[in-house]
Amino acid sequence: MTITEATGSAAGKPANERSAPDRAVLAADSRVPYTVPQPPAVVDADIWPSIATVPSTLKARVAGRAADAIFRAAVRRLPLEVRYPDGTVLGKAALGTADAPDRPYPVMTMNRPEAFAARLGDGGLIGLGESYMAGDWDADDLTAVMEVFAARVGTLVPEPLQKLRALYLPRQPRRERNTEQNTRSNISRHYDLSNELFASFLDSTMTYSSALFPESGDALRTVAWDGFAEAQQAKIDRLLDKAGVREGTRVLEIGTGWGELALRAAARGATVYSVTLSSEQQELARQRVAEAGYADAVTIELKDYRAVEGEYDAVVSVEMIEAVGYEYWATYFQTIERVLAPGGKVAIQAITIAHDRLIATRTSYTWVHKYIFPGGVIPSVRAIEEITEKQTGLRVRERLAMGEHYAQTLRLWEERFMSRADEVAAMGFDAIFQRMWLFYLCYSRAGFETGYLDVQQIVLDHAATKHHI
Numbered sequence: 001m002t003i004t005e006a007t008g009s010a011a012g013k014p015a016n017e018r019s020a021p022d023r024a025v026l027a028a029d030s031r032v033p034y035t036v037p038q039p040p041a042v043v044d045a046d047i048w049p050s051i052a053t054v055p056s057t058l059k060a061r062v063a064g065r066a067a068d069a070i071f072r073a074a075v076r077r078l079p080l081e082v083r084y085p086d087g088t089v090l091g092k093a094a095l096g097t098a099d100a101p102d103r104p105y106p107v108m109t110m111n112r113p114e115a116f117a118a119r120l121g122d123g124g125l126i127g128l129g130e131s132y133m134a135g136d137w138d139a140d141d142l143t144a145v146m147e148v149f150a151a152r153v154g155t156l157v158p159e160p161l162q163k164l165r166a167l168y169l170p171r172q173p174r175r176e177r178n179t180e181q182n183t184r185s186n187i188s189r190h191y192d193l194s195n196e197l198f199a200s201f202l203d204s205t206m207t208y209s210s211a212l213f214p215e216s217g218d219a220l221r222t223v224a225w226d227g228f229a230e231a232q233q234a235k236i237d238r239l240l241d242k243a244g245v246r247e248g249t250r251v252l253e254i255g256t257g258w259g260e261l262a263l264r265a266a267a268r269g270a271t272v273y274s275v276t277l278s279s280e281q282q283e284l285a286r287q288r289v290a291e292a293g294y295a296d297a298v299t300i301e302l303k304d305y306r307a308v309e310g311e312y313d314a315v316v317s318v319e320m321i322e323a324v325g326y327e328y329w330a331t332y333f334q335t336i337e338r339v340l341a342p343g344g345k346v347a348i349q350a351i352t353i354a355h356d357r358l359i360a361t362r363t364s365y366t367w368v369h370k371y372i373f374p375g376g377v378i379p380s381v382r383a384i385e386e387i388t389e390k391q392t393g394l395r396v397r398e399r400l401a402m403g404e405h406y407a408q409t410l411r412l413w414e415e416r417f418m419s420r421a422d423e424v425a426a427m428g429f430d431a432i433f434q435r436m437w438l439f440y441l442c443y444s445r446a447g448f449e450t451g452y453l454d455v456q457q458i459v460l461d462h463a464a465t466k467h468h469i
Contacts, residue, residue, distance in 0.1 A: 034418040036142075036438065037431035039135040048432050051134045054115045055122035063121030068113070071120060075108075080148045082108045106144035112136040129367035129443070133435045142438065143414075146446035153357075153452065195284050198258070200424055201417035206258035206284070207232040209319040209349060210406035210455045223408050225416065231405075235349070235457075236261045236318075242398070242459045243314035243347035245270050252312040252339060254305045254332075255320030259285030259298075265316075266294040273310065275303040306331060311341045318349045319455075321384075326362050326377040329384070330391040337392045337462075346394065346460040351406075353453055355380035372440050381456065394460045403454035410445035417441065 045052035055064070072090060075082045081093035081104070093105045110116060116136040119127035131137055139145040202208060203225070211231035213223050223231070239261070245251055247269030253262055256276035262285065265272050276282050282302050289298045305320075315336050324332045336346055353361075358380040369376065381399065388394045417424070421434060429437075447453035 032415045032419075034415070034421075036138065036418070037421060037425075037434050039133070039432050039435065040430075043134070043432065044430075047430075048133075050123075050130050051432055054134075055118045060118055060122040064114075064118040065121070067121035067127075068117035071117070078148050078152070079105050080108060080145065081105045082110065084110045084113055106148065107140040108145050109138045109140075110136070111138060126365070126367045126370055129371065129436075129439050132439050133432050135435070142442040143411075143445050143449070146443050147449050150446045150452045151450040193280075194427060194429075195258075195280050196427055197424065197429060200420045200427075201413045202258075203229040203232060203412075205229050205232045205260040206288075207236070207260050208257055209235070209409075210402060211235055211409045212238060212402060213405055213408065220404055220408055223412070225412055228412055231409075232260070233264065236264050238400075239316055239318065239347040239349060239457060240265055240268065240314075242457070243316050243345045245314050245316075249314050250310075250312045250341070252308065252310075252315045254308075254315065254317040254336075255323075256281055256285050256300055257318065259288045259300070261316060261318060262298045262300065263289060263292055263294060266292075266297040270297070270314075272298045273308075273312070274298065274300045275305055275308060276300065277302065277304060306335055308335065308339055310339055312339050313341050313344045315340055315344070315346045316348070317346075319351060321348060321350045322376050322378050323373065324377075325375050326358075326379070326383070329379060329387050333384075333388050333392045333394055336460075337394050340394075340462065342462070344461065347457065348460075349455065349457050350384070351378050351453060351455050352381050352384075353378045355382040357452070358383060368440070368443070371436055378453070381458075384458065388460060393463045395463045396458055396460050398459040400457040401454050402457065403448045403451065406453070406455045407445050407448040410441050410448065414438065414441040414445065 039051070043052040075090045076094075078091055079093075080091040082090040084090075091105060112135075115134065116131045119131040119134070119136065121127070123130065132142075198208065199206065209232075211228060212235035213220055213227070213231040214234070215223055243249075243251070245265050245268055249265075249268070249270040251262075251265050251270045251272045253265075253272060253274035256262065256274040256278075258281055259274075262272045262274045266289070274285070276285070279302060282300055285300050289295055289300065317336075321329065321332060340346060358378070362377055385396050388396060417434075417437060424434060425431070444453070448455070
């Protein structure tokens, strides 16, 4: 039984069977209050060109009117309360439905409805995020509002109009495809923002991926910061165990992060070769390794995974495949197969999405691509299994689903980030950046809360390896 199957809501339902009101109520139970920074009256167009100016072309105005009509029609039936400046209220809350939850529905407040509609019409979901960054709308609980949309992402827009989306929504730019020439730039745009920025909300292990908490069920929804570092180390230790890492093991790590996995592998007596494309991560990871006394056991290079040579007993990679790009997933696994020693094991942690959603969105250009992870695509379990079976000699042997753990990981990051808003501002990250980062954390958490996203620990080895039951 996976962790996702074993944990449930207060009503005893698995995560993917909860209603949106159930999830909104539970999310509110564990929310720590904070003040969201408001954008300045005048936005610097050199830094935030899409935020400083509301789309005003004829095409944008026409698309905006259509988007406004579609949005209003959609939210009328949603477990949500959308408030407009003229006093209009839309959503199930306005209808006084009998199935209302014990707590009020989450509230979405429209500050500038015309600007919201124009951005939504011009950029679709990119416009939804940009309009939040600009302050066109706010939410009393941003994650809960995003959960309502995430739970119904495939049905919010009428099906006939969905077929037209490819005609007007942007596609990923060629300059952001994860070729060997582009990948360094894509990685740098996120991971080289500032080590200090990431330190402002990560725990002491500087681990930027889902933790694995000892709690389950309702207790998981209220995990606190004081056990966070241990939960991150538990995640890493499970991966190292599954990869068979022990004294003398030659480990390849694809995607260094800030060095915690390399440190824990070295502490077992392994030798580690770790590659990253982030100069900021390399610098701090090397520093942490040296301070821990493992400089002779750990090598951290600024190198594309495709350029790795040698032979390794274990390959580990934590939430790296999402940055590879779907065109290169076969290359990623072929590289792993090429360097994996006979009898070796692979343990990866990967964010996953349902296969039908992958097929529908793999070429889309989204708000996350534009502002957070250029070039990224989240795989499905089916895609991983099919690629490894058809294009490599690797086989998936074991999986652990732990999406609810990522939801709480993101909650803790969100609370920590917002509690340090003044420190983040002092680093030079303005109010619009902070609203962008908050939207990213809440948008992501909503995906895991609703089951739209999952995260898996996946163990692979050579197809010829014998297994004893």
